[in-house]
Amino acid sequence: MAVDLQALLRKWGLGTPSEIAAPSNGTNNWVRLLRFGADGYVLRVQHHADPSKVDAEHRLLAELTRCGLSFDVPAPIPATDGTTAVVTPVGLATLSRQLPGAHPARSERELELAGRAAGELCAALAELPLELAPSDWRRPLDTIRPELTEVYAVLRRELPGAASEWLAKRAPEIDLAMQELRQRLPVQIVHGDFGLSNLLIADGRVSAVLDFEIAGLDLRFADLVTGFAHSTPEQLTAFRRGYAAFTILSADEEAALPTMVRHRAIGSAIWRAGVWKAGHATLDDIRVRLEAARELDRSGPITAL
Numbered sequence: 001m002a003v004d005l006q007a008l009l010r011k012w013g014l015g016t017p018s019e020i021a022a023p024s025n026g027t028n029n030w031v032r033l034l035r036f037g038a039d040g041y042v043l044r045v046q047h048h049a050d051p052s053k054v055d056a057e058h059r060l061l062a063e064l065t066r067c068g069l070s071f072d073v074p075a076p077i078p079a080t081d082g083t084t085a086v087v088t089p090v091g092l093a094t095l096s097r098q099l100p101g102a103h104p105a106r107s108e109r110e111l112e113l114a115g116r117a118a119g120e121l122c123a124a125l126a127e128l129p130l131e132l133a134p135s136d137w138r139r140p141l142d143t144i145r146p147e148l149t150e151v152y153a154v155l156r157r158e159l160p161g162a163a164s165e166w167l168a169k170r171a172p173e174i175d176l177a178m179q180e181l182r183q184r185l186p187v188q189i190v191h192g193d194f195g196l197s198n199l200l201i202a203d204g205r206v207s208a209v210l211d212f213e214i215a216g217l218d219l220r221f222a223d224l225v226t227g228f229a230h231s232t233p234e235q236l237t238a239f240r241r242g243y244a245a246f247t248i249l250s251a252d253e254e255a256a257l258p259t260m261v262r263h264r265a266i267g268s269a270i271w272r273a274g275v276w277k278a279g280h281a282t283l284d285d286i287r288v289r290l291e292a293a294r295e296l297d298r299s300g301p302i303t304a305l
Contacts, residue, residue, distance in 0.1 A: 003030055003045055003090055011079045011086045012095050014041075029213075030090070033098060040098030042074065046213070047091040048278060054092050056134035057212050058084045060189065063132060067124040071117055072099050072208045099208035101200025108238035110201060111231070115242025117206040118194050118223045122247045125189045126220060133189045135216030138182045141175045141267055145274025155273060155290070158283055163290045170297060171266050178263045181256045186220045194223035221253055225260045265293035 006016065019035035030045040046054065064073045074096040076084035086093040104110035137144070142151045152168040191198075192214035200208040224247075227239050249257075269289035275281040 003088070005032070005043075008043070008045075008086070008088060008093055009034075011081075011093070012077065013080050017041075035098075041077075042096050042098050043093065044096075045088060045091045045093045049085075049092045049213075051085065051087075051092060053134045054085045054094070056132070057215060058094075060128070060132050060134060060215055061212060063128055064124065067127070069124055070120060071206045073212065074099065074208070074210055099200055099210070101202035101207035104196050104199055104201045104206075106196070106231075106235060108234060111235045112238040112242035113201060113204075113206050114196060114199055114227060115224075115239035116245050117199060117209055117242075118191075118227050118239070119243035119246030121191060121194075121209060122188075122220060122223060122243075125191075126186075128189055130187075130189065130217060133215065133217045134212075135192075135214065137190075137192065137214075137216045137218045137222075138179070138187065140179075141171055141263070141270055144267060144270055145277070148270075148274045148277045151270055151273055155286070159287055159290065163287070163294050166294050166297075167266065167269070167290060170294075171270075174259065174262050174266060174297075177259050181259060182219060185250075185253055185256060187217055188220045189215060190218045190220065190222040191215055192218070192222070192226075194226040195229060219253075219256070219260060221247075221249055221257070222260065222264075224249075225257065225264050228261060262293070262297055265289070265296050269293050 005020070009015065009017070014036065017034040017036055019033075021033045023031050023033060029047065032043045034041045034043055058076050061073050061075050065075050077095045077097070078084050079086050079095075084094060104114055145151070148154065152164075152171065156164045156168060191209065191212060193211060194209075198210045199206055200210065224240070224243055227243070228236055231239065269286055269292075272281050272286045272289050276283060276286055
């Protein structure tokens with residue numbers, strides 16, 4: 001079902017935009033970048049969003065705008081009826097200001113800036129009550145996409161081979177280790193998807209952290225682990241150096257990093273399987289993540305962390 005853009009914009013009292021563009025990077029939602037003269041906006045429609053979780057995300061963003069962060073977050077703009085999430089036939093729509101900046105390059109300098117933002121955000125989120133969390137990610141791996149039941153059996157059927165067999169055996173072992181860590185290490189609200197595609201840099205600093213859609217409760221260094229993805233040892237060192245300017249891990253948290261790195265890699269494959277089940281990804285998308293998770297696990301001790 002198509003989005004009726006003009007009817008939707010009227011919910012915010014807006015007319016016809018002077019420019020309409022789709023974002024260059026991929027997204028699981030329908031997103032348009034709009035301009036009205038000098039003013040830029042981001043309109044997002046979440047196709048399968050839980051209204052209570054969207055409301056919780058918006059409450060979290062409202063709190064973060066009061067935390068004195070050195071960067072912006074995409075605070076939603078209320079519609080004319082005062083709501084920040086408008087119900088449409090194709091999902092919940094939200095509007096926010098378009099924040100300045102461009103996505104970082106993978107230079108060591110910009111990765112250090114990204115690490116500083118991750119550490120600063122971690123420190124700010126640590127001060128917020130757990131009740132503000134939109135989700136709780138301290139649940140078994142095979143339940144993170146509730147629309148996909150018996151995920152290991154499904155992947156063994158749809159993607160037969162060594163990687164799916166490895167997943168069915170290894171994922172429960174890593175999941176058990178992760179659940180034990182979550183019982184004894186500090187838990188707080190985390191961003192949940194702290195990748196470079198969700199950062200903007202302008203004038204030599206991180207200007208914005210975007211997309212808090214899957215923010216929730218997890219080990220406090222979860223966003224540090226997300227920032228490791230696809231990094232060389234030198235890039236990883238730069239990211240960690242920036243992170244440490246705001247947040248220092250304990251010895252127990254340092255020891256837990258390899259488990260969480262593996263857990264996140266498996267979770268990425270399972271999450272993509274849920275997206276496939278919803279009709280928005282291919283089996284090849286899952287296969288790539290599954291093979292990467294298996295290779296990471298087979299590489300032995302992760303010493304570059």
